[in-house]
Amino acid sequence: MNHDPARDLLQDYLDAALDEARALDVEAHLRECPACRDELEALRALLRAAAALPRRVEPPRDLWPEIAARALGRASGAAAASGAGSERPAPPASALAPQGPRGLAGARRGAQRAWSKWRQAWGEWRRIGAEWRQAWRGLWPVFAGTVAVLVILLSSIFRQQEQEYLMAAPTIADLLAAECSEPERVLAAYEVAGAGARSDAARLAGESPDPAGTDGAESGALSSVLAENLAIIDRAITDARRAYEANPDSPQLIRLLAAAYRARAALTSRAAETAARS
Amino acid sequence: MSGIDALAAAPEAGIGGAGAEAEDPVAGLVDQARRGSEAAFERLYRLHASQAYGLCLRLTGDRTEAEALTQEVFVRMWRKLDTYEGRGPLGAWLRSLAVHLLIDNRRRAARGPRLDADDGAMARASIPPRRVEETLDLERAIARLPRGARLAFVLHDVEGYRHQEIAEQLGVATGTVKAQLHRARRLLRAALAPPGEVSAR
Known part of the structure; x- marks a missing residue:
């Protein structure tokens, strides 16, 4: 070396x-x-x-009077006079000895102790916080990775639960079944209502009587948009119905079908309102 | 708390060495003081004052500061007697109180113990070897060390703590303590070297 x-x-x-x-x-x-x-x-x-340095070094002056003044709440001069050591009338709050009535000094000492305990606890928390911050600097990539994995896991669990919930949730069919033991009949009723509304709409679209003498072109355009939308919804209903018949146990399909019916009902009733206003 | 525990468990040295014959009386006095005996408190002060002051003087390197710190140590002792579990000698506990108070005071004064900081004290501490050789002994040379180096040296080489214990007590890395300790020894060597010997390091 x-x-x-x-x-x-x-x-x-x-x-x-x-x-x-x-x-x-x-x-x-x-x-x-x-x-x-x-x-x-x-x-x-x-x-x-x-290692051989003397460990004891006498203070250049007696520090006791000031210590007594600060610790025991005495006046410094009086402390020097009574420094011979009188027994305190009241023990500190935390002493295990039986508690006697405590004077003002005792109460203050108790408060001071409580305060210093709180301060100590606060200091301890701050120290722990500082240690955590220190550790965090090294650990945050690990932490971020863990969080990412957890998020993925939780979201997959959540999705699965959502799926289960949807499966378990009352479907339109269930609700319909609660009202009427035959969902088929209710669906058929939707169909009839839908057909009626459709013929109304078709009438609105085709005839456009325009009794109030408003602008016929505008009304015609409105009607053709309406008819177009109705046709789209009808196609959706047909498709959904076919799918539902192929798979009558699927709650999703019956929901889809019912939603399509409701969409048509809403559209036609809105069309009827429009027609009534014009 | 771990720092205090470490100190309380440290080998009995320095102001911890109250002496075997004083061991039981001290425990009895602590007990009485806990129950509120001011006389016992004063007795404890009288027994430990010179040890506490000696440590405070070395830690601070300043008489006035050492007196104030010694007072604080005993005031704190009185207020926190409940937390002293008697696992180590009372002197070791007082010593840890002194170190804590010193650090707290320095932090409060926004100067901080800054054990890991090169705060310019290094420059001031390059004690001119000749003058030191002429007038100062080891004690004075210690007093003139930069703060961090002084704490490390006093706690390790005078009081006998281990690196790890000092690091816990001061809340710094062990490597920092070692670096400061090495620096302190180099500076002291330079300060105490005979006039002819110039230490470059």
């Missing part, structure tokens, strides 16, 4: 923070480099001196 990298590793070597191979490398270098040996010895001396 060369001088510079070995020298950079001396502190780790001293702290026993190197793996064995690197420690051996450093030792090999130390054998041949007096400068690094000196450096290592100087560092050792520094650490010895640090």
Whole structure:
């Protein structure tokens, strides 16, 4: 190992923070480099001196009066006078000892403790938040991936459930069956009503009596649009009916058919209203 | 909390070393203080004041700041005695309170402990070796270290914490603690080196 990298590793070597191979490398270098040996010895001396520093250092003045004033809510001067240590009349709120009546100082101390507990909890939450933010920076791609997978899973489950719900939901046929035991008859009634409305519409479209003497061309155009739409709906009804007859158990098909009937009924009644107004 | 736990579980060193004969009396005093005995509180202060002040002085590098911090430590101790579970020596708990308070104060003063920041203290801390060699001992050289390096050095090399424990306590990465510790030692080496020896690193 060369001088510079070995020298950079001396502190780790001293702290026993190197793996064995690197420690051996450093030792090999130390054998041949007096400068690094000196450096290592100087560092050792520094650490010895640090460890040998006196742990106790007397404060240059008595700090107790101010501590008592702040902690016990005494006046600083009085604290110095009564510093010999009088028993407090009331224990702190949290003491397990039986609680006596607490004075104002006790209440304040309790409040201070509660406050400091809240502050501590708040600090703890902030620290946890900071840790989460830190972790989030590294984890967000994983998180995003997980969310994406979850969304896909949930949506597929939801779609399946929707399908099941639609299957289980009362269909038009069920509703019709509730009213009348024969949905076929109700559908037939739709058909008859539809046919009647259609003939009305056809009459409107063809004859256009225009009794009030309004613009005949406009009324004619309206009627032809109406007839065109009716024809489209009728084709849809025919197709739906055929499909329904081929597959009478399909709730979707009967819904489709009923919806087509209703669309025609709505159109014709609107046409009738228009005709009545004009 | 983990930092405090780590400190409480740390080997008894520094102000944690209340001494075996003082162990039981301290526990009894803590108990009495918890029940509201101001006399017990004062006794606890008297027993631990010099240890707490010694640590505060080294952590802050400033007498006035160290006095204020020592007072805060004991006021905090009184208010939070309920949370001291007695798992470690009281001294270790006080020590962790001191570190927490120091960091809180610095944060509040918007200076922050900034253990990972090169806040220019580095330049100020390049202590002129000759002057230091003439006038300052190790203690003074420590006091002149940049803040982050001083915390790392005092907690690791003087108080005997492990890198991991310091990192938890200060809320920084272990690598940051190591880097600051290495920097502190290099600076101290330079500060304490004999006049002839110029340390480039």
